[in-house]
Amino acid sequence: MxxxxxxxxxxxxxxxxxxxxxxxxxxxxxxxxxxPAAPTPEAPVPAQAKAWILMDDISGQVLAGENIDQPLEPASITKVMTSYVVAAEMAAGKITADDKVRISENAWRSGGAGTDGSYSALAINTEVKLDDVLHGLVIQSGNDAAIALAEHVAGSEAAFVDLMNRYAERLGMTGSHFENAHGLSAPGHVMTARDIAVLSRALISQFPEHYALYKIKEFTYNGIQQWNRNGLLWKDASVDGLKTGHTSAAGYCLAASAKRGDQRLISVVLGIDTTSRSEGFKLREEGNLALLNWGFRFFETxxxxxxxxxxxxxxxxxxxxxxxxxxxxxxxxxxxxxxxxxxxxxxxxxxxxxxxxxxxxxxxxxxxxxxxxxxxxxxxxxxxxxxxxxxxxxxxxxxxxxxxxxx
Missing domain, CATH: 2.60.410.10 (D-Ala-D-Ala carboxypeptidase, C-terminal domain)
Structure with missing residues (x-):
């Protein structure tokens, strides 16, 4: 800038x-x-994506996008909202990083190893430091971590979901609605590409210390090494977040952010439809990185x-x-x-x-x-x-x- x-x-x-x-x-x-400045070329369209957006973090301007207001299943990108609520409640003094979070049977069964989703290896009926559970949520994308945090913050996941929707309304996320804290498919559980970018921008600006968790590549808990699922952290040093997501209904999704000099951009790619896991990872990473490179090359704030x-x-x-x-x-x-x-x-x-x-x-x-x-x-x-x-x-x-x- x-x-x-x-x-x-x-x-x-x-x-x-x-x-x-x-x-x-x-x-x-x-x-x-x-x-005279050369004409700006068209933005690179992410292959097979249902919706995508590129937003400047400082100005909030949308630089390019398609179907940016179409509600879609966000899969684990939901957890950006979950972590935003946790960060906001921490900032309000309602919870602390040293709190002991009880891992309920519900969190263990609904989000643990017995499910098809990602989990943080949290043992049933144990108490875990909130900061460790939060690392598991952000880095490993643990569904058990999401439910455990929801229950600790609000007493139940249902009450926490109400908080998620209230915070979303406050942020102007008019195209989003949440039914759970983890992002597994549920009727009416949707986000838009624009809303994800708006949420990411709010998280980055309002809670920078919390956002710093998103660039951590590895976290070991209970003897299990957990790797960040955002492959762009290894491919581009300017990328420091945000979140991946995948279910069979949502397709392959990725919200990313990068900072080069004084400029930060946020990209979101949703709904890449492919049956190949490796191709899904590849396309969502290539799609986001191409958007980020295009934005940094051709725009200034x-x-x-x-x-x-x-x-x-x-x-x-x-x-x-x-x-x-x-x-x-x-x-x-x-x-x-x-x-x-x-x-x-x-x-x-x-x-x-x-x-x-x-x-x-x-x-x-x-x-x-x-x-x-x-x-x-x-x-x-x-x-x-x-x-x-x-x-x-x-x-x-x-x-x-x-x-x-x-x-």
Whole structure:
């Protein structure tokens, strides 16, 4: 990501009566002319995938994808949601890494060695340190670990699933619904590629210490060496997560993330349909790695406006001051094809007549960035300070001019 600074372009007013007549930042001196950037090639489509997506972690922009909002069975990628809930409950102080997690008969029977899924070799009716169970969940993808953690956090897996769905709703994962903590097939248990990327982005930014578990290649527990199932950890040093998944209904799935320099990308490939285990592993890894390489090669992310930084001044009527500073409450980041940052077209929608009083943080309008006529990023414009009503004569004077302009 580039060093934070204002976009080297002035905010352009829309040709509309709804735009404010306010001064805007002046553009920086133009850079020397450069050769036109080459067209960005189409993204490499993962073979045999039902859905896939590539998202920039910093800006949250979708760089490419197909069927990104189609609900599909996610298999063990479900466990990213499970671990997110555990991390969130730990951050809230409700559980700790040193807690003793009881391995119930339900966890042992429903997710242990007697099932077709992956397991963490947790012995029935034993108590295991939560941190060890969490390692088994993330690294080995243990179904027994998922159930044991669910029961420890919420009392039962059903109650934990309710937490999963509540957290998913909070994150805006509108296309996902959970029926269990492990990801084995169940009616109505679905996620979308977009939601998986959104969840992964939240996990990475909100709980970085927890996310660090995802890059661990090997974990030994109870004398059994367990290997991370994400083969990309051995193929590309920039990859540090996330999660594989497979059932006969879900096909072969993989959510991956990589960081190169200041840029991080998240890729998700779902539903690769093949009866060959080795081919399934190969296709999901190749599909994700090709997307990541394409994204790093052809896109760059910039910090345009920082939170709380003045972008423009808006004329204010009936206030104790004539102008109010506008900015963004959250940083505005944008991802664009390499070499095309200077071609961004900024615009600002604000009301023509803004009346006091105004509260700090109150939304006043919207700032947008467009490329080739398409909006690529936008944020609400908010007031950067409180402004009270002006005195009687000041308000009366403004009322006159408002009436005059209205005529």
């Amino acid at each position: 580039s060093v934070s600074r204002f976009l080297p372009l002035a905010l352009a007013f829309l040709a509309s009566a709804a735009l404010a007549q306010a001064p805007v930042p002046q553009p920086e001196a133009p850079a020397p002319a450069a050769a 910039h910090s345009v406006y920082e939170a709380g930084t003045r972008i423009a001044d808006q004329r204010l009527w009936r206030g104790e001051v004539e102008n109010i500073a506008l900015g963004v409450a959250e940083p505005l980041r944008v991802t664009v094809p390499r070499g095309r940052y200077a071609e961004l077209k900024p615009s600002m929608d604000v009301p023509k007549q803004l009346l006091a009083p105004i509260k700090k943080g109150q939304q006043i309008g919207t700032v947008r960035l467009s490329l080739d006529g398409k909006v690529v990023a936008e944020r609400p414009l908010v007031a950067l300070a409180d402004v009270a009503e002006g005195g009687f004569f000041s308000r009366m004077n403004d009322d006159f001019w408002l009436w005059w302009e209205g005529e």
